[in-house]
Amino acid sequence: xxxxxLYIDWNNSFEVLDKAYESNLFVLIIGPKGTxxxxxxxxxxxxxxxxxxxxxFSLRTRESHLIGSKTLHTGAIGFEHxxxxxxxxxxxxxxxDEVNAAEADVLLRLDEALDDRRQIVLKEAGGELxxxxxxxxxxxxxxxxxxxxxxxxxxxxxxxxxxxxxxxxPPEEIELKIVKKYVSxxxxxxxxxxxxxxxxLRQAAAVEELYYSPSLRETIAFGKVLDSGMKPRQAxxxxxxxxxxxxxxxxxxxxxxxxxxxxxx
Numbered sequence: 001x002x003x004x005x006l007y008i009d010w011n012n013s014f015e016v017l018d019k020a021y022e023s024n025l026f027v028l029i030i031g032p033k034g035t036x037x038x039x040x041x042x043x044x045x046x047x048x049x050x051x052x053x054x055x056x057f058s059l060r061t062r063e064s065h066l067i068g069s070k071t072l073h074t075g076a077i078g079f080e081h082x083x084x085x086x087x088x089x090x091x092x093x094x095x096x097d098e099v100n101a102a103e104a105d106v107l108l109r110l111d112e113a114l115d116d117r118r119q120i121v122l123k124e125a126g127g128e129l130x131x132x133x134x135x136x137x138x139x140x141x142x143x144x145x146x147x148x149x150x151x152x153x154x155x156x157x158x159x160x161x162x163x164x165x166x167x168x169x170p171p172e173e174i175e176l177k178i179v180k181k182y183v184s185x186x187x188x189x190x191x192x193x194x195x196x197x198x199x200x201l202r203q204a205a206a207v208e209e210l211y212y213s214p215s216l217r218e219t220i221a222f223g224k225v226l227d228s229g230m231k232p233r234q235a236x237x238x239x240x241x242x243x244x245x246x247x248x249x250x251x252x253x254x255x256x257x258x259x260x261x262x263x264x265x
Contacts, residue, residue, distance in 0.1 A: 094136070179223045184227050240259065
């Protein structure tokens with residue numbers, strides 16, 4: 001049974017992904033955390049009825065997660081393929097989430113597989129040559145370089161993704177539609193006020209007046225706690241304000257003053 005999509009395609013991303021898929025061109029999605037990048041990719045894979053393999057990159061991601069590692073079973077040495085190799089062999093859709101958080105050695109092996117030949121040599125497994133099956137398709141996401149833990153990707157790796165989608169926070173009316181997919185419609189006015197608050201905080205973070213930029217996850221959470229019966233001012237404190245306390249009282253007070261001006265004491 002088909003379920004209603006939770007993703008609202010407000011900037012025609014599906015059309016761009018479709019064209020890239022048809023042209024066998026890999027895609028890079030650029031945008032801050034919590035703008036729906038992962039939801040977009042999952043929904044696209046569902047539409048294409050494609051198996052989706054995904055990996056979230058961090059400082060802890062190793063070559064072995066992509067390529068694989070040797071195994072020992074009943075005295076016999078084998079080799080278990082990593083997610084990159086499995087995806088290539090199966091011709092599945094591969095999602096590389098936050099790829100600009102990976103270390104250089106990981107990116108180097110990834111680059112080898114993503115060039116026009118779509119193949120990689122497994123030096124870890126006796127030099128086996130892996131060639132991607134027909135239909136292999138890769139989508140990667142990167143966060144802005146202002147985000148902690150991100151790095152500038154090498155130009156040659158960026159060139160492997162010639163189709164680029166910029167995914168920012170949606171307009172207020174679109175964000176309201178997104179939030180309403182997760183909550184009831186009984187607090188629309190208050191939810192819209194929460195979205196306006198989130199946008200003020202996002203704009204302040206963009207010019208480095210604040211350390212943190214709230215995502216769509218927070219505006220959805222704001223709607224959910226309103227549904228639970230919480231008052232708007234308390235919900236704003238819980239969801240939006242309290243996180244800023246980790247940067248000290250001055251940072252917290254900035255946000256608290258904004259919330260007071262919008263929601264009262």
